Amino acid sequence: MLDAARAEFLERGYEAASVRAVARRAGVDPGTVRHWFGDKTHLFTATLGLADVDPAAVVRAATDGPVAGLGERLVRAVVTVWDTDYGDTVRLVIPAVMSDPGLRALLPQFLGAELLGPIVRRLEVSNARLRTSLVASQMAGVLMTRYLVPIEPLASQPPERVAALVGPTLQRYLTDPLPAVAHGPAEEQNSSHGE
Missing domain, CATH: 1.10.10.60 (Homeodomain-like)
Incomplete structure (x- = not known):
């Protein structure tokens, strides 16, 4: 199957x-x-080899509650899930997915539909997709430096501490005004779509 x-x-x-x-x-x-x-x-x-991971539970843990604390709850939920086996699953699965062009192409669709999509809907702002992609970039960095290329002392911090340290950055991406930049062709295209 x-x-x-x-x-x-x-x-x-x-x-x-x-x-x-x-x-x-x-x-x-x-x-x-x-x-x-x-x-x-x-x-x-x-x-993907992640039979025990429930993405909906991770998203629920993050999105339950006010938007004001969403960044910290998201970091805590993600890190807690991957810490259950000390990051072994991340170290096995991410390189395997990244080395498989087909799975690598599917990953953005899955993340967009199952993980980022509920957050986009929760934000209820026109540039929510841009904001959640910034959040995803930060979380990818946390996963990289905590599990794949462990950098101390981040790699050994408890989930609550990581959430307290990284959560405010995610929160800024989610709710603070984004900096204005000079319009170029790509920026104009994004602006016309509210992103």
């Missing part, structure tokens, strides 16, 4: 793939796929 899921995701993309299509490709009933993997999100994370 995981081979069929991988093929389906690579062929159709994350958003267009379905549990039913994966079941058809694997030659099983859709109920069998749902029994073992639940929904499409969990099927995709299992395809």
